[in-house]
Amino acid sequence: DAKTTQPTSMDCAEGRAANLPCNHSTISGNEYVYWYRQIHSQGPQYIIHGLKNNETNEMASLIITEDRKSSTLILPHATLRDTAVYYCIVTTPGNYGNKLVFGAGTILRVKS
């Protein structure tokens, strides 16, 4: 699976959009981009995933560049409860299940 690079930490003002970047320059054609987040002392939570096209759900939007070498997770109106570690993961479906490799992620601090 391709490796990802994320900033160690970011701050965001409450109510503003949080834009979390992720570089995955070695991504291959059949690899998807997944985003999870982990609030302190809880299990990770699935947010969104995509292959080529931009995706949006009730939690966030995922913008993938045309060359697929980077992506941005957008939380449109960040709240204090969005403070968490955000993980960008690139993966392909394995023969047995979908194995996720979690890196260090980005610590997002939403401040009032």
Added chain:
Amino acid sequence: SQTIHQWPATLVQPVGSPLSLECTVEGTSNPNLYWYRQAAGRGLQLLFYSVGIGQISSEVPQNLSASRPQDRQFILSSKKLLLSDSGFYLCAWSVGGHLPEQYFGPGTRLTVT
């Protein structure tokens, strides 16, 4: 809707003692099941995954083992705990098939003393 349970929530065990952590999933059948560990201040490490009863794949060789005695039950065990086994243990499930997202349980915080 689907629910994943883990117990116990916290556990303090002495070095050399056995371990058994249980994970159960409700509301789905034939899920893929996963065990992860997160050491203090570190990322998640996949330990085991299972695509069916009795089918276990190990990702990291260590003194832990996993079993899946029933379709929606996943157990993590050790015969003798080490100090390095301390951490936050997370169970996850996913629907079998193409690119399923994973859903995590609340976790068990294990401290080996």
